[in-house]
């Protein structure tokens with residue numbers, strides 16, 4: 609189980625008028641239980657990727673605590689979090705010249721992976737193993753291919769908590785179909801593993817147990833899809849579901865109340 613307690617994060621933001629520290633994540637508290645499928649959505653620049661990086665340890669909170677299965681991981685390095693079973697698929701994956709797809713899958717899995725198993729991971733993201741296993745993860749890959757290979761490495765790591773940052777980005781309709789089936793199957797396996805997907809895609813949002821709407825670094829709403837979508841201002845403005853929590857914003861009210 610993942611727990612964020614009053615997590616805030618500040619960074620130095622450079623502007624024409626000079627640098628200034630800005631709070632990007634503001635007092636975020638949330639819990640993600642085992643076997644849960646959670647979507648984090650919200651406007652561009654709302655802090656979704658930053659929140660994922662804080663969970664993975666790429667950034668360290670300015671204040672607050674992060675717990676994973678009861679262990680305080682707030683300042684724990686990335687590799688130790690990976691050992692505990694947290695894995696993050698980047699919004700913009702890196703390219704690794706000289707490293708093959710086979711090698712990067714083995715690194716993610718923490719051991720050599722048999723060709724048939726690699727095939728399995730690549731098929732789950734809609735790639736043909738024969739064509740890709742010995743390719744280098746370099747600039748010769750298209751954006752969509754790179755993104756799918758990144759997702760395959762997260763699958764290979766088989767983490768207890770997998771965080772995918774906009775897995776739909778740059779992916780064609782057919783591969784996207786395959787991908788949604790893969791996420792659905794992982795969730796249905798109910799083996800204690802949780803999925804967090806940062807997404808704006810309704811078909812992925814539809815799969816989730818819970819939606820977190822992150823806006824301006826804060827949780828603006830949290831709950832089942834229908835309720836959060838209502839509260840997000842896309843539609844009507846009221847809720848009767850006690851499971852759904854709307855956190856009022858100081859500067860504006862979501863949902864036009």
Ligand SMILES: Nc1ncnc2c1ncn2[C@@H]1O[C@H](COP(=O)(O)OP(=O)(O)OP(=O)(O)O)[C@@H](O)[C@H]1O
Nearest residue numbers: 619620621632651652653654655656657658659699
């Ligand atoms: N290290 C940093 N230094 C300065 N500003 C940062 C840093 N990291 C993020 N930001 C800023 O914080 C805000 C949130 O960025 P973040 O990437 O988390 O947004 P996001 O919700 O993932 O957006 P998108 O939907 O476009 O991917 C943005 O305004 C971004 O420019």
Ligand SMILES: [Mg+2]
Nearest residue numbers: 656657658699
């Ligand atoms: Mg992002």
